[in-house]
Amino acid sequence: MKILIIGYKLPFPGKDGGEYALKNFAAGLLANEKCEIHYMTISEKSISQRDLPPELQNLKSFLVVKFNTVATAWGIIKTFFSTQSYFISRFYKKEIEKEIILKLKEHAFDIIHLEHICLAPYIGTIRKNSAAKIIVRTQNIEYLRWQSIMKYINNPIKN
Numbered sequence: 001m002k003i004l005i006i007g008y009k010l011p012f013p014g015k016d017g018g019e020y021a022l023k024n025f026a027a028g029l030l031a032n033e034k035c036e037i038h039y040m041t042i043s044e045k046s047i048s049q050r051d052l053p054p055e056l057q058n059l060k061s062f063l064v065v066k067f068n069t070v071a072t073a074w075g076i077i078k079t080f081f082s083t084q085s086y087f088i089s090r091f092y093k094k095e096i097e098k099e100i101i102l103k104l105k106e107h108a109f110d111i112i113h114l115e116h117i118c119l120a121p122y123i124g125t126i127r128k129n130s131a132a133k134i135i136v137r138t139q140n141i142e143y144l145r146w147q148s149i150m151k152y153i154n155n156p157i158k159n
Contacts, residue, residue, distance in 0.1 A: 001036070002038070002108065003037050003038070004038045004039075004103060004104075004111070005029075005037065005039045005040070005115060006040050006100065006115060006119055006122070007022050007041035007042070008042055008091060008115055008116040009022070009042065010064070011026060011039070012053050018139075022115055023056065025113075026055075027055035027056060030056070036060045038061045038062075038109070039059050039063070040062075040063045040100070041063070041064055041065070042065050042069055043067070044070070046064055048062075065095065067093055067096060069091055087118060088117070088121060091116075091118040091119060097122060100126065101125060101129050104126065104129040108131075111132055111135060112126055112130060112132045113135045114134065114135065114136045116137065116138075116139065117136060117138050123136075
């Protein structure tokens with residue numbers, strides 16, 4: 001089974017829960033010998049596959065589309081005059097879309113896994129260029145984990 005994972009940031013070094021989730025998801029799929037995993041992500045840093053942690057060394061391919069997605073004051077101000085969500089629009093760029101199309105033309109994937117709802121604007125492009133099933137991982141329930149943790153932290157400012 002060929003799977004393309006499209007991430008919204010690098011799957012390491014593990015500074016936050018999102019990076020851990022990205023890395024562990026890919027590593028879990030790599031444990032299945034029947035899966036061929038390709039990974040594409042957006043980052044302002046350029047890295048190569050040899051720079052990946054050991055758990056991800058067996059990816060069939062690893063591509064970083066170099067792009068800065070950091071929120072800016074100007075970007076936030078512009079959204080007051082737009083119907084688009086700034087959070088989602090800052091992850092949509094033609095350059096990224098072109099790289100997705102190239103990857104889809106190179107390989108016939110069975111599954112395309114979008115690692116965050118911010119990548120949803122690419123679904124139309126994926127459907128036009130691939131017959132693969134599309135999976136979008138949403139982070140809606142992460143707040144439950146933090147609520148659980150807060151029960152054990154004695155901080156009057158945060159409680």
